[in-house]
Amino acid sequence: MAGHMSPCSSSSSSSSSAMTFSHATSSEFHKSLDKFLVFPRKTPESSWVSRIRSRNRSRKSFQLKSSNEHPYGYAGSSLAKEHSMPSVKESLSPVNSESEKFESTYSITVVGASGDLAKKKIFPAIFALFYEDCLPKNFTVFGYARTKMTDEDLRTMISKTLTCRIDKRENCEDKMTQFLKRCFYHSGQYNSEENFRELDIKLKEKEAGKLANRLFYLSIPPNIFVDVVRCASITASSTSGWTRVIVEKPFGRDSESSGELTRCLKQYLSEDQIFRIDHYLGKELVENLSVLRFSNLVFEPLWSRNYIRSVQLIFSEDFGTEGRGGYFDHYGIIRDIMQNHLLQILALFAMETPVSLDAEDIRNEKVKVLRSMRPLQLEDVIVGQYKGHSKGGKSVPGYTDDPTVPKDSLTPTFAAAALFVNNARWDGVPFLLKAGKALHTKRAEIRVQFRHVPGNLYKRNFGTDLDKATNELVLRVQPDEAIYLKINNKVPGLGMRLDRSDLNLFFKARYPREIPDAYERLLLDAIEGERRLFIRSDELDAAWALFTPLLKELEEKKIVPELYPYGSRGPVGAHYLAAKHNVRWGDVGGEES
Numbered sequence: 001m002a003g004h005m006s007p008c009s010s011s012s013s014s015s016s017s018a019m020t021f022s023h024a025t026s027s028e029f030h031k032s033l034d035k036f037l038v039f040p041r042k043t044p045e046s047s048w049v050s051r052i053r054s055r056n057r058s059r060k061s062f063q064l065k066s067s068n069e070h071p072y073g074y075a076g077s078s079l080a081k082e083h084s085m086p087s088v089k090e091s092l093s094p095v096n097s098e099s100e101k102f103e104s105t106y107s108i109t110v111v112g113a114s115g116d117l118a119k120k121k122i123f124p125a126i127f128a129l130f131y132e133d134c135l136p137k138n139f140t141v142f143g144y145a146r147t148k149m150t151d152e153d154l155r156t157m158i159s160k161t162l163t164c165r166i167d168k169r170e171n172c173e174d175k176m177t178q179f180l181k182r183c184f185y186h187s188g189q190y191n192s193e194e195n196f197r198e199l200d201i202k203l204k205e206k207e208a209g210k211l212a213n214r215l216f217y218l219s220i221p222p223n224i225f226v227d228v229v230r231c232a233s234i235t236a237s238s239t240s241g242w243t244r245v246i247v248e249k250p251f252g253r254d255s256e257s258s259g260e261l262t263r264c265l266k267q268y269l270s271e272d273q274i275f276r277i278d279h280y281l282g283k284e285l286v287e288n289l290s291v292l293r294f295s296n297l298v299f300e301p302l303w304s305r306n307y308i309r310s311v312q313l314i315f316s317e318d319f320g321t322e323g324r325g326g327y328f329d330h331y332g333i334i335r336d337i338m339q340n341h342l343l344q345i346l347a348l349f350a351m352e353t354p355v356s357l358d359a360e361d362i363r364n365e366k367v368k369v370l371r372s373m374r375p376l377q378l379e380d381v382i383v384g385q386y387k388g389h390s391k392g393g394k395s396v397p398g399y400t401d402d403p404t405v406p407k408d409s410l411t412p413t414f415a416a417a418a419l420f421v422n423n424a425r426w427d428g429v430p431f432l433l434k435a436g437k438a439l440h441t442k443r444a445e446i447r448v449q450f451r452h453v454p455g456n457l458y459k460r461n462f463g464t465d466l467d468k469a470t471n472e473l474v475l476r477v478q479p480d481e482a483i484y485l486k487i488n489n490k491v492p493g494l495g496m497r498l499d500r501s502d503l504n505l506f507f508k509a510r511y512p513r514e515i516p517d518a519y520e521r522l523l524l525d526a527i528e529g530e531r532r533l534f535i536r537s538d539e540l541d542a543a544w545a546l547f548t549p550l551l552k553e554l555e556e557k558k559i560v561p562e563l564y565p566y567g568s569r570g571p572v573g574a575h576y577l578a579a580k581h582n583v584r585w586g587d588v589g590g591e592e593s
């Protein structure tokens with residue numbers, strides 16, 4: 001079955017359990033560095049580090065920044081701290097031959113390189129980082145998959161999906177050619193130590209004896225995650241620098257399978273080597289959420305049950321599961337979008353002010369939110385499934401028309417849920433989550449509906465619909481990123497008529513440049529060792545604890561989803577759910593701008 005977790009014991013090798021990916025500690029690192037050092041490491045002015053550093057100071061160079069805005073490779077970075085090693089920025093400088101051999105190299109191996117995500121997102125993101133001069137000087141990209149391909153075939157394949165920033169485009173062809181020269185391919189099985197050993201040999205060739213940092217991106221179905229981690233850990237982990245692994249979702253399909261996956265991965269990796277990606281955390285507007293809240297005095301005092309009436313997190317796509325029905329049917333929309341992307345945004349939205357912007361401080365606060373929530377009950381949720389229809393001679397397929405989906409599938413392609421954070425700040429405030437495929441629009445947004453103005457002097461000027469008079473703050477995550485606040489104002493003229501308008505920060509108008517894709521930010525963070533936007537295992541456990549009982553009940557009771565037409569606004573049940581909590585969805589009824 002697609003997505004069925006392989007137990008850790010699927011390993012063909014018994015020697016594996018004691019092995020872990022190299023996670024060089026500072027002392028291990030120094031031991032390996034000592035092999036090369038010919039002068040005292042801590043002689044400040046004579047050391048190669050300070051020489052490179054001073055060259056950097058005078059160099060007109062870019063400053064690479066990770067998602068917490070620390071310059072990439074800055075002195076306090078975890079990478080630099082972990083290994084007391086030259087920062088990435090240092091290794092970007094042109095160096096003389098003496099220092100060259102102490103430089104770091106970075107390799108990114110995309111496992112599942114022949115797949116959809118790799119082509120669509122990962123290779124283009126790596127290229128975009130290269131195009132923006134965000135990658136270190138010594139980097140190599142490897143594709144790994146079973147498909148037989150040469151290096152040239154891989155280059156041809158990925159060249160089709162690379163694009164330069166629309167607002168730049170200088171040297172586009174040139175940059176692509178340079179980038180493709182750094183891309184290589186190795187064909188192998190996912191459970192073959194031998195094949196990963198061959199990869200290791202190729203990686204070492206490129207590393208040329210320099211300090212090696214290796215990032216593996218698992219862009220493969222989840223049933224082979226553990227095989228890959230086992231084989232790579234035994235035969236292809238770095239022995240001098242760090243080894244990190246980006247793991248794509250799904251991280252299990254319930255608490256048990258997720259726990260089992262984590263347990264298996266941890267046989268080979270330490271927690272801080274595992275980068276569980278949720279690409280919504282890399283989206284510009286999701287990053288902006290905390291900035292908006294914590295750096296503007298006008299919002300934080302309102303951020304509680306005292307002023308907020310409901311919070312709505314909405315995801316919709318205007319296409320179905322086309323091509324991914326096989327995968328999707330095993331998961332459904334709740335696991336695909338709600339339990340991860342929307343819940344992560346909720347946790348960021350509702351968390352208390354973290355002690356600092358450090359990954360652990362932020363993730364600690366997010367976990368507290370998740371643990372303050374009551375697991376979802378069946379009555380808090382409605383589920384739907386899209387059906388096909390024909391209109392004007394054009395027909396669109398229903399979910400179960402997909403040949404890879406069973407005809408009698410009850411898998412939801414739409415869900416709406418009401419969640420509550422049972423703490424002092426949010427007691428009684430419904431957090432309404434809605435996610436659906438094959439709806440009328442493609443959109444993701446965060447809507448904050450404020451309470452009515454008590455004793456509003458102007459209530460008559462609105463007629464009877466007080467809902468219209470409330471303020472609403474909208475963060476449109478995509479498309480056309482925007483932050484706008486719906487306010488009430490007077491219509492100009494001699495009368496006293498009130499109107500609702502938007503104070504609008506439209507990103508395209510304010511910042512007329514392309515916004516980096518989420519995968520760019522996240523890849524850069526993984527290289528830098530910045531974990532803030534990746535999911536920690538206790539966060540994951542808490543997220544599954546909220547959804548697992550509901551998912552089991554839906555499956556055991558064979559709850560039939562409400563059908564909705566492809567391209568519609570989804571099942572009406574979603575409106576009843578909102579009404580039950582005395583609110584309206586902000587994205588319906590001509591209020592969408």
Ligand SMILES: NC(=O)C1=CN([C@@H]2O[C@H](COP(=O)(O)OP(=O)(O)OC[C@H]3O[C@@H](n4cnc5c(N)ncnc54)[C@H](OP(=O)(O)O)[C@@H]3O)[C@@H](O)[C@H]2O)C=CC1
Nearest residue numbers: 112114115116117118145146147219220221222248249250
């Ligand atoms: N595609 C997307 O938009 C998104 C995907 N993801 C996640 O990213 C990961 C990769 O996704 P995607 O690229 O779509 O996946 P694919 O189905 O395209 O698989 C990636 C590669 O894995 C290999 N593969 C596929 N099925 C199997 C199998 N049953 N056994 C062994 N190898 C297999 C194939 O390579 P080969 O045959 O050459 O070995 C394939 O090219 C998945 O975990 C997915 O859930 C997450 C978010 C979005």
Ligand SMILES: O=C1O[C@H](COP(=O)(O)O)[C@@H](O)[C@H](O)[C@H]1O
Nearest residue numbers: 249279317336337341444478518
């Ligand atoms: O994780 C997933 O996300 C995509 C939507 O991502 P977006 O960045 O294009 O909004 C979704 O289509 C897919 O089903 C899901 O697995």
